Amino acid sequence: MSLKTRTLHGFFWSLTQQFGVQITMILVTVFLARILEPADFGLIGMLAVFMALGNSLIDAGMTSSLIRTKDADQRDYSTVFFINLAVGLLVYLAMFLSAGLISQFFNQPALESIIKVYCLTFLIYPFSAVQRTRLVKKMDFKTEMKVTIPSTIVGGIFGLVLAIQGFGVWALVGMNLAQNLLLSIQFWIYSKWRPSWVVDWERFKYHFGFGAKLTIAGVINSVFSNIYHLVIGKFFPVTQLGYYAKADSLKQIPVKNISNTLSKVTFPMFSEIQDDNEKLKIAYKRIMQQVLFWLTPVMVFSIVLAEPLFRIVLTEKWLPAVPYFQILCFIGLMFPIHSYNLNILKVKGRSDLYLKLEIIKKSLTVLGIVVALPFGIFALLWTQVILNLVAFGINSFYSGRFIGYNVWRQIRDIFPIFLVGAIAGFACWLVKDLIQNVPFLDWIKLIAGGLMGVCIYFLISWGAKTEPFVDFRTIILKR
Template sequence: MEQPNSLRKKTIRGMLWSFGDLMGNQGMQFLIQIVLARMLLPEHFGLIGMILVFVAVSNSIIDSGFTQALVREPNADQTDYSTVFYFNLAVSICIYVLLYFTAPAISGFYSQPELISIIRVLALGIIINALAIVPRAMYTKDVDFKVQMQANLSASLISGAVAIGMAFAGFGVWSLVSRTLAMNGTQTLFLIFKKKWLPSLEFSGKSFKRLFGFGWKLLLSGIIDTIFNNIYYLIIGKQYSAMQLGYYTNASRFSDIATQTLTSSIARVSYPVLSSIQEEQTRLKQSYKQLMKIAGYVIFPILAGLAAIGEPLVRLLFGEQWVPMTLYFQLLCIAGMLYPIHALNLSILQVKGRSDLFLYLEILKTAIFSALIVTAIVMNAGILGLIAVVILNSYLCLFINTYFSAREIAYPVFEQLRDLAPLYVLALSMSLVVYTAEKFLPFHDLGKLAVLIILGVLFYITGSKILRLQELPIVYNLLLPLLKKFTLVK
């Protein structure tokens, strides 16, 4: 059994490396996105957005829940890894063939003839990604995110250089396609050569049955979740112009930088760590409770703050041509505030082996989300109405997720909401103060942002001390080792 101090150190080390990985990678991607947004047109991003749902669903199918199954499996061996590798590779090839031949139909659906060649080239990334699933699962299982950070940063630099070079040469949308393929290829090669793992010439039906028995429910729930996370690309691409989809695509990716970075860094560390103490009910609840409160304390103010400074931030970074995306970005940030809490609640279901309940919840939430989307379309609510549905759905899902996870670890919904309420109210209060101040500051965008960020940080820290929130010293102690490490490196 792993000792508490050892587990704490492992969790902190993994979280710091995971956060560093995602922040470094997303930060690099963000800088590249800014450069490309200034060189390309919104329509170019819209064309890529039209096929994101197909690529995202394909990647979910390839994974098949095997990553979570391997991470959770205490005694995974070479046979298990080889079995998963060959299955993923075979499925990825089948999906590529399917997309290759259905490309004309997808192109016809959007009335965009150039999508045929874009789909056939971009879909090659599906096969490339399949090759890296097992090495990535190995590193995740060991709570080792240092190598993944190196792989992602290298991929960001190389793919960014390729994309910017092609955009400068006038390749338009193909610079975005090349960026994705270069990213996939670099990550896969780095992980494979660094891990020095090769599959054996064996495929075990027994291993497949055992791993897939746990993973297939996560596969279905993952497909459902992926479809509805990307469904707006399909709806907006069909009903509106490529330009409007381009605004939504960039707003979504911009908000995802903060949302997905913070959510993923916490969720992908919490799953293997909580899995290691899954049989210790009291310890599991306390560890989960602390993780959830830390997640809320960090992520709530970041997303609320970004929403408050949205207009000057978008104008400064992307330029005047992208200002119409500001409101989309602000609303998506508000919706994204609860994503890490959703992820942690769902992690508990995986830790407890309740993949059946995981699937049930996805079906239930999908039915609710579908009804809300249909209502917005029937009412002709437009893109803003569709985004409002995302916000409403996020809050409804909070109650659903917390209700079912509470039964697994004896952490009632009311208790979870009570723990989160002070953090949430403080973050929204800070956001309101910053948003109001932005309307009265006479500075240009850069000076205005500097003042607003300082104001927001001071307000939040002061509020934390007044409310005596325990998360403030905890977060400080979590960041201190990272600051010391960087100081020593320098």
């Protein structure tokens, strides 16, 4: 099977998995949000930075090294497997012993016991990390779909049962543990690979040599991607963190479905053509345009229709989260561009440059938080938007040099998509604003505004023959 065919198959199954998981999680989240209080989600939001940090340390960038290593064998996989287990145990012990200090930092005594149970995922995840990596390397996303969707459904049902029984925040803890445990068990069942009792220190040095810089970058990125949870949890009421956490998680639904699906497929695909810069440039351009072509209208319409959407889905008690969600949607639009630019650096083996760029960007983040914090939570959010624009310039400048695709050419290729999205968003807003005093007002605004926006977006794209529209029609539909 050719690389192109495997990529298309991988995209299809990965997208099916993402949509299956996210549809399930949307339904579960809607019911949980109606049962639980914003403060419950705020307590879990306080753990976001620690969970992300722990996962980065466990992986240590070595699974990425396995994917880009063309001749990885049993000794490579077994070595990474046992190292991951050892690091997972150390990370859990560190969190267990630090639980009291963390709860004191946030002034939330209930957080101590939550940490000790919630972080058991650090012991579960390493058991299936290599099995999952092997599937990604082979682009076998069909099997991954078979594993992920049932685990999400069963774990979600378990969480809902706990919430209905009045367990509060522990419903979220139980759901997370159940989903991760089922994932790990099923990856062992479906995967034909089993570790050998061997740790090859030469192979460890090789993979860690590549992964160490990615690990440091990943740790930095994990901390700073979730630093707003930390800052809001420390300096604002826990309910406000609950609003922010919910808005951020809802923003991630389209981003994860569309962007992460392709990111998972593109890294192994980029790795196979890492020595051909022209192919890398063409593949990168097409993928970035295709992702933004589908993500842009979703995020734009979400901004415009946020209020009726929240009122219908989450009820009135979550309306204070609407402006958070609208601002965060701007950040969601930038995520895929960051992801693919950084993938270029990884497949080129420039983990050193990857690390340097992360340090520069996160230094700017600290400065932005210090400046914005005295002006309140909305200043923090808009600072996030500005910093993401700056990060795009930094990432695309360096990755563009490797494949001959500079910042301005990237902007030129994606600007038409944003322009069409803005026009469609304006049409959506006009329709929504004109509808007043009718039965089922929120539903009518959501449906009529969304339909008008979608029609305008695709009509303009068809009439202007934009590149991603033509690519989709000639490549994807013909397949």
